[in-house]
Amino acid sequence: MRLVFAGTPAPAVPSLRALIESPRHDVVAVVTRPDAPAGRGRRLVRSPVGQLADEHGIEVLTPRRPGDEDFLARLTELAPDACPVVAYGALLPESALAVPAHGWINLHFSLLPAWRGAAPVQAAVRAGDEITGATTFRIVRDLDAGPVFGTVTEPVKPTDTAGELLDRLSLSGAALLVSTLDGIEDGTVRAVPQPADGVTYAPKVTVEDARITFGFPATAVDRHVRSVTPEPGAWAQFRGQRIKLGPMMPAEGEYTDLEPGEVRVERRRVLVGTATSALVLGEVQAQGKKRMSATDWARGSRIEQGERLT
Incomplete structure (x- = not known):
């Protein structure tokens, strides 16, 4: 089939690559978001999808809005x-x-109608889903509500971050997308309406959403941190400054006397209190610093008894 592929970030790259390599399909153009400033110099940078298209000599379209007349005219051509x-x-x-x-x-990247919206993988990790997956469907006016062509499932590991899970889904999803287009061309697949029950939504996760609330149970804090790793990144405040925190480990079976957010420094680990059991801090990145282990951070910060992450 003759295809125009639309995508922007790195998780879309495996799908574009798979379609370029497919002998049955011809990607004649790519639609991606306009080049955006990045890095310290804030120079304009092509999206990951646009970069791959450039490497293969494929026309790249970057409309400010996909309803622009010039874009629609070129798409029609x-x-x-x-x-x-x-x-x-x-x-x-x-x-x-x-x-x-x-x-x-x-x-x-979800099993529709679960987790419609911009952040389905983050939502699946945060909710503690044991199984998620990817879905191909025909786009309609309503958000992620179109009829479904096919699905693929993926187990969610207990230690998965959203980034790790998305990496796996981007690969299995690429295979699903190619097989869906093969079936559409052959006439062997048809779209079926989504169930009316089980609809949930996963709106975009903001930086403010990524702030950790240590007053929740340890399980909820653990899932929350993993759900926003690597983007936008979990954070809390310490001594009035924001610090980023990587995934944590449960302090198995240890119900300490730590208050929510209270930090305890031990010889080989750093604990933080929650509403239930303590968690073991992983990597920490203070403002203006590189990422480091929690023990190195604590040693350099000279944490005093009773200090808290908030």
């Missing part, structure tokens, strides 16, 4: 049979949805 989408990052208007004969086929 390209005459795609279908437009696969993976984490593009912008809502598609009806005028764009109407162009490809087989529609826009989205790869979403």
